Amino acid sequence: MEKKLFRCGWCGQPTSKNGEPLALSQIRLIKDMAKWNAAKLVNGKCCEKNPVAVGHAAIQEEITEEMLKDEGV
Numbered sequence: 001m002e003k004k005l006f007r008c009g010w011c012g013q014p015t016s017k018n019g020e021p022l023a024l025s026q027i028r029l030i031k032d033m034a035k036w037n038a039a040k041l042v043n044g045k046c047c048e049k050n051p052v053a054v055g056h057a058a059i060q061e062e063i064t065e066e067m068l069k070d071e072g073v
């Protein structure tokens, strides 16, 4: 039975299905990096207080646009 893996989509921290960061001992149980690469991305609790993560897509788009404007000067 394949156990599904989850990771924070913001920082890449391995998490549970609910976005709770996993303990290092739990992370070490999965040694196959390919499995982590295939992990489902979730909003991790580790980044919940991060303003980018809170509003996620919308705010991130704004930031990207502003960055592009700055680069275009």
Ligand SMILES: [Zn+2]
Binding pocket: 008, 009, 010, 011, 012, 013, 044, 045, 046, 047
């Ligand atoms: Zn995170």
